[in-house]
Amino acid sequence: MAKIERTQKLFLKSLKEKFQGQDVQSETTEFYKFNGYHQSPRKEEFVKASRAVEMDRGISMYDPVRCHLGGIPLGQRQLMTYEVSGTGVFVEGDDLHFVNNAAMQQMWDDIRRTVIVNMDLAHQTLQKRLGKEVTPETINEYLHVLNHAMPGAAVVQEHMVETHPGLVDDCYVKVFTGDQELADDLEPQFVLDVEKLFPGKQAEALSAAVGKSLWQAIHIPTTVSRTCDGGTTSRWSAMQIGMSFIGAYRMCAGEAAVADLSYAAKHAGVIQMASHLPARRARGPNEPGGIGFGLFSDIIQANRKYPNDPAKASLEVVGAGTMLFDQIWLGSYMSGGVGFTQYATAAYTDNILDEFTYYGMDYIKDKYKVDWKNPSADDKVKPTYDIVNDISTEVALNGMEQYEQYPTMMEDHFGGSQRAGVLAAASGLSASIATGNSNAGLNAWYLCMLLHKDGWSRLGFFGYDLQDQCGSANSLSIRGDEGAIGEVRGPNYPNYAMNVGHQGEYAAITGGAHYGRGDAWCFDPRVKICFADPALKFDFAEPRREFAKGAIREFMPAGERSLIIPAR
Amino acid sequence: MNEVKENMAYKPQYGPGTSNVAANRRKQMDPNQKLEKMRDVTDEDIVLILGHRAPGAAYPTAHPPLAEQQEPDCPIRKIVTPTEGAKAGDRVRYIQFADSMFFAPCQPYQRTYTECYRFRGIDPGTLSGRQIVECRERDLEKYSKELIETELLDPARTGIRGATVHGHSLRLAENGMMFDMLQRSVLGEDGIVRYVKNQIGEPLDRAVAVGKPLDEKWLKAHTTIFHSLGGTAYRDDKEYVEYVQRIHTLRTKYGFLPKEA
Numbered sequence: 021m022a023k024i025e026r027t028q029k030l031f032l033k034s035l036k037e038k039f040q041g042q043d044v045q046s047e048t049t050e051f052y053k054f055n056g057y058h059q060s061p062r063k064e065e066f067v068k069a070s071r072a073v074e075m076d077r078g079i080s081m082y083d084p085v086r087c088h089l090g091g092i093p094l095g096q097r098q099l100m101t102y103e104v105s106g107t108g109v110f111v112e113g114d115d116l117h118f119v120n121n122a123a124m125q126q127m128w129d130d131i132r133r134t135v136i137v138n139m140d141l142a143h144q145t146l147q148k149r150l151g152k153e154v155t156p157e158t159i160n161e162y163l164h165v166l167n168h169a170m171p172g173a174a175v176v177q178e179h180m181v182e183t184h185p186g187l188v189d190d191c192y193v194k195v196f197t198g199d200q201e202l203a204d205d206l207e208p209q210f211v212l213d214v215e216k217l218f219p220g221k222q223a224e225a226l227s228a229a230v231g232k233s234l235w236q237a238i239h240i241p242t243t244v245s246r247t248c249d250g251g252t253t254s255r256w257s258a259m260q261i262g263m264s265f266i267g268a269y270r271m272c273a274g275e276a277a278v279a280d281l282s283y284a285a286k287h288a289g290v291i292q293m294a295s296h297l298p299a300r301r302a303r304g305p306n307e308p309g310g311i312g313f314g315l316f317s318d319i320i321q322a323n324r325k326y327p328n329d330p331a332k333a334s335l336e337v338v339g340a341g342t343m344l345f346d347q348i349w350l351g352s353y354m355s356g357g358v359g360f361t362q363y364a365t366a367a368y369t370d371n372i373l374d375e376f377t378y379y380g381m382d383y384i385k386d387k388y389k390v391d392w393k394n395p396s397a398d399d400k401v402k403p404t405y406d407i408v409n410d411i412s413t414e415v416a417l418n419g420m421e422q423y424e425q426y427p428t429m430m431e432d433h434f435g436g437s438q439r440a441g442v443l444a445a446a447s448g449l450s451a452s453i454a455t456g457n458s459n460a461g462l463n464a465w466y467l468c469m470l471l472h473k474d475g476w477s478r479l480g481f482f483g484y485d486l487q488d489q490c491g492s493a494n495s496l497s498i499r500g501d502e503g504a505i506g507e508v509r510g511p512n513y514p515n516y517a518m519n520v521g522h523q524g525e526y527a528a529i530t531g532g533a534h535y536g537r538g539d540a541w542c543f544d545p546r547v548k549i550c551f552a553d554p555a556l557k558f559d560f561a562e563p564r565r566e567f568a569k570g571a572i573r574e575f576m577p578a579g580e581r582s583l584i585i586p587a588r
Numbered sequence: 589m590n591e592v593k594e595n596m597a598y599k600p601q602y603g604p605g606t607s608n609v610a611a612n613r614r615k616q617m618d619p620n621q622k623l624e625k626m627r628d629v630t631d632e633d634i635v636l637i638l639g640h641r642a643p644g645a646a647y648p649t650a651h652p653p654l655a656e657q658q659e660p661d662c663p664i665r666k667i668v669t670p671t672e673g674a675k676a677g678d679r680v681r682y683i684q685f686a687d688s689m690f691f692a693p694c695q696p697y698q699r700t701y702t703e704c705y706r707f708r709g710i711d712p713g714t715l716s717g718r719q720i721v722e723c724r725e726r727d728l729e730k731y732s733k734e735l736i737e738t739e740l741l742d743p744a745r746t747g748i749r750g751a752t753v754h755g756h757s758l759r760l761a762e763n764g765m766m767f768d769m770l771q772r773s774v775l776g777e778d779g780i781v782r783y784v785k786n787q788i789g790e791p792l793d794r795a796v797a798v799g800k801p802l803d804e805k806w807l808k809a810h811t812t813i814f815h816s817l818g819g820t821a822y823r824d825d826k827e828y829v830e831y832v833q834r835i836h837t838l839r840t841k842y843g844f845l846p847k848e849a
């Protein structure tokens with residue numbers, strides 16, 4: 021380890037904006053003079069809104085003066101705004117809770133309502149078992165029928181109820197294939213064109229991996245998956261697929277052979293976004309706890325848009341992952357309340373993790389000659405103990421020194437778990453991008469945790485420390501139930517299932533290993549293609565920008581209900 | 589208090605490091621080294637700050653005194669001598685500290701290690717912004733007196749806080765006090781810090797003085813936290829960093845190939 025020069029401090033603009041008129045390197049400040057919650061326009065809005073609700077329903081609600089700690093409201097120190105990292109947009113912290121942020125909700129909606137279904141088996145069954153001809157024309161016709169049926173319309177029976185298109189406008193089906201000739205023969209409105217959506221090398225690799233098979237990227241209505249759950253997605257999709265095949269190919273609805281088609285078309289080639297969870301967690305497929313880290317890194321598309329910046333691509337995964345895994349999964353599915361949000365946002369606000377990570381990029385370039393701006397498998401460093409320890413140590417020490425030298429930054433990340441997650445993420449990302457090995461990245465994460473704990477004699481909270489103080493031992497193990505390669509670990513991995521501030525970062529460390537190599541995908545090329553779709557409500561290439569739009573109330577989500585409720 | 593027996597085969601090293609920070613850590617942990625007494629706080633004042641019972645009130649009990657209850661025939665109970673609080677059947681109560689990262693003399697894990705070496709019958713818990721130790725009530729009062737009166741505490745940068753502990757990582761107030769939303773302790777014009785609320789934030793009938801804040805020079809000389817701005821940079825204690833790297837590497841190897849460890 022040896023400190024390198026880096027004059028750019030990405031977090032300085034944020035600190036100066038947050039602590040206006042103050043010296044951001046000063047060790048002292050003033051407290052107890054900020055008039056409590058009144059310093060926050062958003063909390064003032066909450067009080068006003070609550071008064072209206074109380075008048076309407078006759079039950080008390082938000083009352084910070086009376087209910088917060090026996091009459092001492094929030095705001096005895098300065099309540100800060102936050103810059104969503106990489107966007108230049110400053111937002112209220114409250115607006116990064118998913119309840120207050122429509123973009124965050126939609127990101128999860130768009131994942132949960134997605135399923136990928138193979139068409140080849142169905143086409144073979146149609147041709148061989150039912151004697152039907154399958155051509156680009158029949159496929160186009162089927163896709164017309166399916167895009168009528170998938171949102172909730174009838175295709176075979178008479179006198180059926182149907183859904184209002186204005187309520188399910190986010191529901192549709194597209195297809196993709198590695199066979200460019202076939203893709204060119206299909207109607208463009210239905211095609212995810214790999215060649216147009218991805219940079220050249222990525223497109224080439226993805227097309228080769230998918231080959232001649234044809235896949236449907238299906239997004240059921242947001243409203244449906246919200247009213248039901250992630251397990252509904254494949255069921256809703258399967259029913260509409262079956263009816264559409266019957267309608268489009270003029271099949272007998274009761275013929276025994278249709279059972280063969282049903283299995284082939286609806287169930288034989290289904291890719292869920294998440295595996296179902298064990299009974300103790302009691303969730304079906306397509307719920308957050310079952311999303312593998314490699315697959316999540318494929319859902320996020322920043323490496324497609326920014327192929328020459330694996331650090332940025334990884335940081336976007338951190339933002340999306342902490343939002344989904346910390347704020348929604350652990351913070352609400354598995355626990356409750358609002359504390360998880362305060363914690364998780366540290367990893368994607370104020371450019372602090374960004375700065376630490378780019379320091380790591382400078383370091384791996386300076387010391388190991390990794391040309392990280394031109395991602396390639398050729399210049400990756402061998403992940404030896406010495407090298408991983410060296411990268412992790414230098415990035416960890418640099419981050420700690422930055423916190424020490426900018427007391428306002430320490431105040432920004434006022435919780436130890438916030439700092440621990442950010443420091444370890446920078447260490448892990450630097451090692452994974454340098455080595456192209458996700459487990460080396462995880463190993464670096466855990467060394468950072470131990471260094472941090474001994475340097476400052478503190479780390480996070482009880483459970484946080486439990487996970488991180490024994491993590492070294494499982495970071496390179498791949499024995500059943502004791503370890504796995506990073507790509508197939510996930511939120512439900514035994515030692516990861518318990519606490520906040522890790523899972524989004526682990527996903528990014530996994531992704532970083534591949535982004536640093538210039539790989540087109542991390543775990544599943546079909547998932548990478550599916551979420552490249554520009555028609556999705558949420559832009560998975562820019563999750564942090566989308567969250568910022570949500571926070572300033574400029575993001576338009578799906579799930580419209582105004583058509584069926586009284587006008588306000 | 590514990591004493592390390594001289595005939596033990598193992599001699600505790602109390603941690604690595606060549607820096608002043610490392611030496612301070614070892615001194616605090618080593619029960620054979622006496623902690624410097626910095627102030628006098630009466631037993632009654634300790635009870636007031638803790639807030640678990642009124643001064644002079646009897647100790648509430650969780651069970652009858654051990655001598656009066658039927659003890660099972662347990663070999664462990666024959667080996668372990670109960671503390672005074674356990675003998676009497678006291679409740680388990682707590683004291684919790686918040687330590688400023690600006691050179692407070694003790695820090696969370698350091699506190700836990702120190703307590704484990706020096707005290708018996710305790711259950712410490714360590715977080716980033718606070719450290720709690722739980723034990724039988726009369727034992728707690730004895731341990732608390734040591735924790736408050738000695739060099740482990742600075743009246744300005746160490747807080748005794750049961751809830752709403754937030755402050756360890758914040759800038760200091762301009763008078764040098766660590767932020768406390770509840771302002772349990774205040775710095776008087778006479779330069780003395782007084783607790784006006786107990787550790788859980790309930791107002792006290794009378795203020796409890798805990799002395800003057802220690803000066804910056806003393807704090808930096810006695811600190812147990814590495815700090816590159818005005819203190820000892822972590823990276824400058826190479827032995828310490830290499831020790832942590834070694835622990836990490838051995839744990840990693842043991843995780844997948846134990847025979848190499």
